[in-house]
Amino acid sequence: MSKGTGSRATGGKWAGRKLTARSLAGQFLLFQMVVVAVVLVAVAAVSVAQSSREFREVRGQRMIAVAENLASTPIVRDRYADPLAGRVLAPDLDRAIALSGARLVELIAPDGVVRASSDPSRAGRRVDFGPSLVVQGRAWSGDLDIDGTHSLVGQVPILSTDGAVLAVVSVSEPYPSTWQLLSGAGERLLVYLGLGAALGVVASWLLSRRIKRHTRGLEVAEIAGLADHREALLHSIREGVVAVNTGGVVTLLNDSARDLLDVGDDAVGRPVHELGLDPAVEHFLLSGEEGHDEVITTTTRILALNRRSASTRGKRIGTVTTMRDSTELASMQGQLSSHKSVTDTLRAQTHEFANQLHTISGLVQLGxxxxxxxxxxxxxxxxxxxxxxxxxxxxxxxxxxxxxxxxxxxxxxxxxxxxxxxxxxxxxxxxxxxxxxxxxxxxxxxxxxxxxxxxxxxxxxxxxxxxxxxxxxxxxxxxxxxxxxxxxxxxxxxxxxxxxxxxxxxxxxxxxxxxxxxxxxxxxxxxxxxxxxxxxxxxxxxxxxxxxxxxxxxxx
CATH class of the missing domain: 3.30.565.10 (Histidine kinase-like ATPase, C-terminal domain)
Structure with a gap:
């Protein structure tokens, strides 16, 4: 609660040192950049997850629709079992790819053998339907690995008149990459993410400079050392020290002041009027007059108090009151007063006796x-x-x-x-x-x-x-x-x-x-x-x- 001169001098001294450890401002900047990076990663993850869900829902329905359309085509129903189905049905498969944008369209037997495929090299291969329910006669869409590629698959059965599964039409499309998903979310999202990252870095840098300016270049260990040194000095001096802010709340109270005022350890942070002090002491602490000295007698002590206003950077922040126990001094003063009283009494009696002796002497001389x-x-x-x-x-x-x-x-x-x-x-x-x-x-x-x-x-x-x-x-x-x-x-x-x-x-x-x-x-x-x-x-x-x-x- 001082006026800041000593603090600035101390700050300059500490700021001039060459520090081997990273500065507080640098640590804060790094921390803020990590926070910005985490936020960006979280936003990107949410965006990817949302895009993946939208891809699964929208494209999955699209794959089913294309497969249903192909399964209902007459030539497909007629030639699905033809040994030359790969050649005969190739135009229809290519047309389905062109309409849907899918990567792979295949006609598969119920036992898993590929009869026709938009990729001729896959004809005759056996595939695993996995969790698909299509062999039970129900359309299905979901995720499958096709040649090691995670893909979204839509499958529709070709049924006979009695409901038996004759063949399966499978339409699949590989999942897009993370970058493709981010790009698909729109260029504006990328712009916003980049702008947010830039603003976060700039704001972190400005904030770190502000912190460095307000801490006067001191680092964490140095601030802690100064605080410990200040506490040790305040609590070791014999005089009591009480600091009160402009709102009448105690902001500092050393051990001597706590003993002199007979208050508990919880006095700091509480309003003065809640501490149960002697009314004269309470009035003195709250009056806020500059450079005022006063001696106050409580029920247990005689206190000599001195109050000064405290300000920082030209702004008044409260008062600092020092106090001393003058009970012993007052007692000595009282003892001196008693000695003076005795001296005055003896002087009065001496004066009285001198007058009487002069009178007796005169009467004797007169006989x-x-x-x-x-x-x-x-x-x-x-x-x-x-x-x-x-x-x-x-x-x-x-x-x-x-x-x-x-x-x-x-x-x-x-x-x-x-x-x-x-x-x-x-x-x-x-x-x-x-x-x-x-x-x-x-x-x-x-x-x-x-x-x-x-x-x-x-x-x-x-x-x-x-x-x-x-x-x-x-x-x-x-x-x-x-x-x-x-x-x-x-x-x-x-x-x-x-x-x-x-x-x-x-x-x-x-x-x-x-x-x-x-x-x-x-x-x-x-x-x-x-x-x-x-x-x-x-x-x-x-x-x-x-x-x-x-x-x-x-x-x-």
């Missing part, structure tokens, strides 16, 4: 020790209140630490992070706790980003483990439009107009982790505006986690 004591007590109580507000509802230490850190970070951005009073979470399996941190951390980061600068600037979090595990994060941002509630979970897609293209990985990871844990993630409108993200996980989902996703967790 306001009571004020110092009151300030330290107030700060201690505030920190204890934040910790107590979280740990009272969340027993798991990792999740609680994350919520406490995110509370401080949100406050640095001017956003209030509130844990709903209905929240309750028991201690989790360490593996599941890691995935919960990934989900919760990315959802909170997304909510804080969209809530920053809003009039209320609040993010509400609820975590419950009554029936499975449910995580709800509500923000005070602009909300998610209806048409974006599916695409919002694709990497690089965001509903925040002020956020550059570097964001978008968080929600993609949320969807990927949720799907791999057997859960789901949904987005809806909040009661007072904003968006509400809800993740539902089954109780025993931790057994299904994968190492690649775990690498992208968000740590406290």
């Amino acid at each position: 306001e020790y009571d004020a110092v004591r009151d300030l330290v007590g107030s700060l201690t109580r505030r920190r204890a209140e934040i910790s107590d507000a979280v740990t009272r509802h969340v027993t798991d230490p990792a999740v609680a630490a994350l919520l406490i850190a995110k509370t401080s970070l949100a406050a640095e951005s001017g956003v209030s992070l509130v844990l709903d009073d209905s929240s309750h979470l028991s201690a989790l399996d360490p593996a599941l706790a890691t995935d919960v941190i990934t989900l919760l951390g990315n959802l909170i980061d997304n909510a804080v980003d969209v809530s920053e600068g809003s009039p209320r600037a609040v993010v509400r979090v609820a975590v419950t483990d009554d029936d499975g595990l449910t995580i709800t994060v509500a923000d005070s941002g602009p909300g998610v439009p209806e048409h974006m509630r599916e695409s919002i979970f694709a990497r690089g897609v965001t509903s925040k107009p002020h956020v550059a293209g570097g964001r978008g990985i968080g929600l993609a990871l949320v969807r990927l982790v949720s799907a791999q844990l057997g859960g789901s993630v949904d987005v809806s409108d909040g009661q007072g505006g904003g968006a509400v993200f809800e993740v539902r996980l089954p109780r025993l989902a931790s057994a299904e986690r994968t190492p690649a996703v775990a690498a992208g967790r968000t740590d406290a």
Whole structure:
């Protein structure tokens, strides 16, 4: 499905070689000439058979008629037994030959002895009637060998008044040769046969040249070698390759693409919409835009796709899409985001503590020790209140630490992070706790980003483990439009107009982790505006986690 430059170069290289074997075009020309010859022979055979049948039917009746006419001649009936019958009846026999065009006319006794013949040398010979029924008193026509010549014979008996066979009148004519039969079929048949042969040869020659031009001079073995080499290259590369024609049918699919898209071996030759692909991937393969790059999150992978249109000799024939598995890369990016989140949290806390230390230092220099004591007590109580507000509802230490850190970070951005009073979470399996941190951390980061600068600037979090595990994060941002509630979970897609293209990985990871844990993630409108993200996980989902996703967790 390339544009043909490489193919032409390769074809020129192969065409320049001196081949010892017969070329493909030459083989095809020879084959076509053999086919034409077979057809001509078949037509000639049919023509000969038809002419032979017509000769047997027409001339056979003619031989019978001549024999009947001669047998009814009075002089023949009177002189058939005369010892000089050969001389007496010779004029009548010659006249019968002249009238019928037969080769031989004879008068034969019932015992097979020739009494008179248009060929005097045969007089007195004994002949074999063969399958003839004439000695039984019935006229007969058929094939007999006369002096080694295959002939058509008509025989009529001369009967007495009581029905006895007195003699037999035999009229015969040799079968014409094959050439005579063909000639007898008419000159036009020969002209048509010759014209057909000439046209067949010319058409075969032109077709062989066309094949040679379209195969760029390559022979069968060379074409097979190139095809094998192409298949080996396509199926050995790590990136997935999918070719789709203008009708939306898959024309090429290598092993990597088959694994990434999770389709069977029968995908080639089927329409894209019948393969059961993720809707975003299906739309990408069918959209046909030139030079378009996109990263799409499916339920199991994050795929980086690139599409190019394919054409040959200026005619567009479809698209070629390459794809890479970016799940591990996305996980590493998520891990870097989590480290950045921790760094930002420490920076916020450092800034806060620095201000507090400056205040305490100033009070000490002023000698306001009571004020110092009151300030330290107030700060201690505030920190204890934040910790107590979280740990009272969340027993798991990792999740609680994350919520406490995110509370401080949100406050640095001017956003209030509130844990709903209905929240309750028991201690989790360490593996599941890691995935919960990934989900919760990315959802909170997304909510804080969209809530920053809003009039209320609040993010509400609820975590419950009554029936499975449910995580709800509500923000005070602009909300998610209806048409974006599916695409919002694709990497690089965001509903925040002020956020550059570097964001978008968080929600993609949320969807990927949720799907791999057997859960789901949904987005809806909040009661007072904003968006509400809800993740539902089954109780025993931790057994299904994968190492690649775990690498992208968000740590406290």
